[in-house]
Amino acid sequence: AQRVTQPEKLLSVFKGAPVELKCNYSYSGSPELFWYVQYSRQRLQLLLRHISRESIKGFTADLNKGETSFHLKKPFAQEEDSAMYYCALTKDGSEKLVFGKGTKLTVNP
């Protein structure tokens, strides 16, 4: 069965520091990978997806099939990046999202 693992429940960095949120997945096929973000008192929203290969709000994520990872990175964290981040995948022929348990990022001033 497919599984998404986010090893860090909590991550705290200082403003201006680089940040990396880890995501590993377990799936033998060709999944689509996503990062969703939930800011305080806001709804869950898509941050980026690997097939679009774009940078959103300074965040990037590269799919590494050899390491089955999809880590989220930003070179200079901002206070407004503080939020809950979820890594997710969909498998071939399915549209349901399988989520990791999330990482709460806190960016300190």
Place this chain on the structure above:
Amino acid sequence: GAGVSQSPSNKVTEKGKDVELRCDPISGHTALYWYRQSLGQGLEFLIYFQGNSAPDKSGLPSDRFSAERTGGSVSTLTIQRTQQEDSAVYLCASSLGDSLEQYFGPGTRLTVT
């Protein structure tokens, strides 16, 4: 236009009672999903609708849970004989049929006392 809406935003019910949760997807979105967000379990898939049919019900935790969608629009998630472990935030999402991006509603926080 408006995003996905859900009602009620909060629901407190007594153990053993039935509850209905409602989701209004974005107009024109053919796909609709229900997820559950609970402490310790993260976000779990419950059921997926394409139009009015549900090709994937694999995430429903027990036969106390059911969902329907009418007119290819509004969906209702029903939980019968609620238990304390049903306490969670129930999220609804919708997407265009051929798009992978899901748009989430604000959720319904269910508390079973």
